[in-house]
Amino acid sequence: xxxxxxxxxxxxxxxxxxxxxxxxxxxxxxxxxxxxxxxxxxxxxxxxxxxxxxxxxxxxxxxxxxxxxxxxxxxxxxxxxxxxxxxxxxxxxxxxxxxxxxxxxxxxxxxxxxxxxxxxxxxxxxxxxxxxxxxxxxxxxxxxxxx
Amino acid sequence: xxxxxxxxxxxxxxxxxxxxxxxxxxxxxxxxxxxxxxxxxxxxxxxxxxxxxxxxxxxxxxxxxxxxxxxxxxxxxxxxxxxxxxxxxxxxxxxxxxxxxxxxxxxxxxxxxxxxxxxxxxxxxxxxxxxxxxxxxxxxxxxxxxxxxxxxxxxxxxxxxxxxxxxxxxxxxxxxxxxxxxxxxxxxxxxxxxxxxxxxxxxxxxxxxxxxxxxxxxxxxxxxxxxxxxxxxxxxxxxxxxxxxxxxxxxxxxxxxxxxxxxxxxxxxxxxxxxxxxxxxxxxxxxxxxxxxxxxxxxxxxxxxxxxxxxxxxxxxxxxxxxxxxxxxxxxxxxxxxxxxxxxxxxxxxxxxxxxxxxxxxxxxxxxxxxxxxxxxxxxxxxxxxxxxxxxxxx
Ligand SMILES: Cc1ncc(COP(=O)(O)O)c(C=O)c1O
Numbered sequence: 352x353x354x355x356x357x358x359x360x361x362x363x364x365x366x367x368x369x370x371x372x373x374x375x376x377x378x379x380x381x382x383x384x385x386x387x388x389x390x391x392x393x394x395x396x397x398x399x400x401x402x403x404x405x406x407x408x409x410x411x412x413x414x415x416x417x418x419x420x421x422x423x424x425x426x427x428x429x430x431x432x433x434x435x436x437x438x439x440x441x442x443x444x445x446x447x448x449x450x451x452x453x454x455x456x457x458x459x460x461x462x463x464x465x466x467x468x469x470x471x472x473x474x475x476x477x478x479x480x481x482x483x484x485x486x487x488x489x490x491x492x493x494x495x496x497x498x
Numbered sequence: 499x500x501x502x503x504x505x506x507x508x509x510x511x512x513x514x515x516x517x518x519x520x521x522x523x524x525x526x527x528x529x530x531x532x533x534x535x536x537x538x539x540x541x542x543x544x545x546x547x548x549x550x551x552x553x554x555x556x557x558x559x560x561x562x563x564x565x566x567x568x569x570x571x572x573x574x575x576x577x578x579x580x581x582x583x584x585x586x587x588x589x590x591x592x593x594x595x596x597x598x599x600x601x602x603x604x605x606x607x608x609x610x611x612x613x614x615x616x617x618x619x620x621x622x623x624x625x626x627x628x629x630x631x632x633x634x635x636x637x638x639x640x641x642x643x644x645x646x647x648x649x650x651x652x653x654x655x656x657x658x659x660x661x662x663x664x665x666x667x668x669x670x671x672x673x674x675x676x677x678x679x680x681x682x683x684x685x686x687x688x689x690x691x692x693x694x695x696x697x698x699x700x701x702x703x704x705x706x707x708x709x710x711x712x713x714x715x716x717x718x719x720x721x722x723x724x725x726x727x728x729x730x731x732x733x734x735x736x737x738x739x740x741x742x743x744x745x746x747x748x749x750x751x752x753x754x755x756x757x758x759x760x761x762x763x764x765x766x767x768x769x770x771x772x773x774x775x776x777x778x779x780x781x782x783x784x785x786x787x788x789x790x791x792x793x794x795x796x797x798x799x800x801x802x803x804x805x806x807x808x809x810x811x812x813x814x815x816x817x818x819x820x821x822x823x824x825x826x827x828x829x830x831x832x833x834x835x836x837x838x839x840x841x842x843x844x845x846x847x848x849x850x851x852x853x854x855x856x857x858x859x860x861x862x863x864x865x866x867x868x869x870x871x872x873x874x875x876x877x878x879x880x881x882x883x884x885x886x887x888x889x890x891x892x893x
Contacts, residue, residue, distance in 0.1 A: 361807070361810065362811075362814070364880065367879065367880050369885065378882060382842070382843050382844030382847065382883065383831075383843040383844075384831075384843075385804055385823055385832065385843070385844075385847040386804065387882050387883060388882070389882040389885070406880055406881060406882040406885055407880060407881070407882065408802065408803070408804050408844075408880075408881045408882055408883045408884075409804050409806075409807070410804055410806035410807055410823070411806055411807055411810045413804070413807075414807060414880065
């Protein structure tokens with residue numbers, strides 16, 4: 352079901368943990384739909400993401416996308432991190448099964464939420480960053496049933 | 499350990515060697531169509547009627563009350579749609595429960611949407627038990643069918659079938675039970691339990707997949723569902739799956755002959771597994787009734803953990819189990835059964851079902867518990883829910 356890369360990041364997740372006094376923390380998702388992602392960012396005075404950690408409650412894909420997202424933003428500037436989209440995370444993992452695409456959206460949202468927290472704390476604006484949705488399934492359409 | 503530890507016997511079971519052996523001649527030598535008249539076909543016809551008798555006897559039924567179907571799902575569909583169509587002049591109300599298998603639930607939903615049926619989905623208590631008095635309260639003059647499963651496939655809860663059957667009988671309403679998980683595990687007598695229709699499936703009792711039957715009490719007139727030839731007393735058309743039928747009867751006989759000893763052994767092992775998990779892993783709850791439960795069923799919720807991750811990690815250790823998490827159900831919602839017993843979503847997502855089989859050993863269970871402990875620790879260390887729980891002083 353999952354690509355080798357997904358399995359690798361699931362089995363050996365990179366950057367699991369917390370950062371004390373993080374520059375920004377973002378939590379997205381909800382327990383109702385079964386995945387919650389929390390991302391911690393440590394951002395230095397040059398707006399470079401020094402360190403990034405995550406905690407995730409969710410399926411294999413949710414863990415793997417969190418892990419990959421942290422890898423992708425680490426060492427990047429905030430503006431560069433803004434370019435880490437869900438598609439970038441998915442591509443880096445050699446794709447996800449269709450039903451798991453929402454996990455990659457969650458990873459993108461989690462990074463944005465952490466950046467938003469950082470921006471608010473420091474009273475700055477990050478170009479292109481919108482207030483993150485708390486529920487990533489907002490607006491998602493129910494599958495039509497067939498008879 | 500490279501060996502597979504299979505703890506998903508509620509999903510399906512391994513076909514027993516003697517069942518395979520019994521089936522083989524009906525593929526190769528005795529391949530005649532039971533409806534044909536030459537001698538070659540006689541063996542097939544004979545085998546089908548012998549098998550029907552074997553199964554009927556187990557239930558205390560008559561051979562002509564057993565109708566073979568293509569699976570348990572078909573038996574459920576047939577019972578419900580067939581009863582609805584036959585009795586819709588009398589009324590269109592069906593009573594069932596929130597914890598039925600989708601074979602029943604989706605069939606009822608179909609009748610609601612397409613045929614204007616009215617369906618009452620009864621609640622269950624926190625252990626998953628249907629209250630017979632609520633069944634009785636739900637009855638209206640329009641009620642034509644009551645369908646309550648014998649035992650639940652996820653949490654193993656065994657329902658008070660006899661009491662429900664007596665209520666149905668008293669009110670002159672047809673009573674169907676989905677006994678897919680119970681047949682061969684529990685001693686069932688259709689007369690004692692006032693059952694009018696009963697569904698079963700071969701692959702849950704070491705028989706072949708794609709083979710089921712519906713017991714229909716003599717005199718119950720339900721409509722046919724599969725139209726065509728005159729097989730199954732003109733009520734279920736289609737050339738019989740002769741080898742499947744033979745395998746089913748062999749598996750059923752085998753399950754009943756070994757029932758007492760096997761279920762005793764499984765119950766002991768099951769209790770051992772539950773005790774080890776409850777004692778050695780913190781923040782776990784047992785789902786389902788502790789007593790009124792299938793002998794081989796364990797269902798626990800491991801708090802702060804999501805089921806699919808758990809399943810994949812156990813799979814990497816060669817352990818096959820299942821979960822009621824959304825990710826494993828193919829939707830965003832966790833199992834309807836776990837929600838019906840009142841579990842919050844996040845706890846339902848962390849459920850783990852282990853269903854023992856006749857080959858399960860204590861050594862295997864010890865191995866599973868050891869692996870499970872490590873995996874739970876690993877996943878909790880990764881869980882933001884666990885982090886919050888610890889930061890809030892474990893409240
Ligand atoms: C309670 C219950 N009903 C019905 C079914 C469906 O049976 P089958 O797989 O033979 O269609 C199952 C098995 O998945 C079950 O557990």
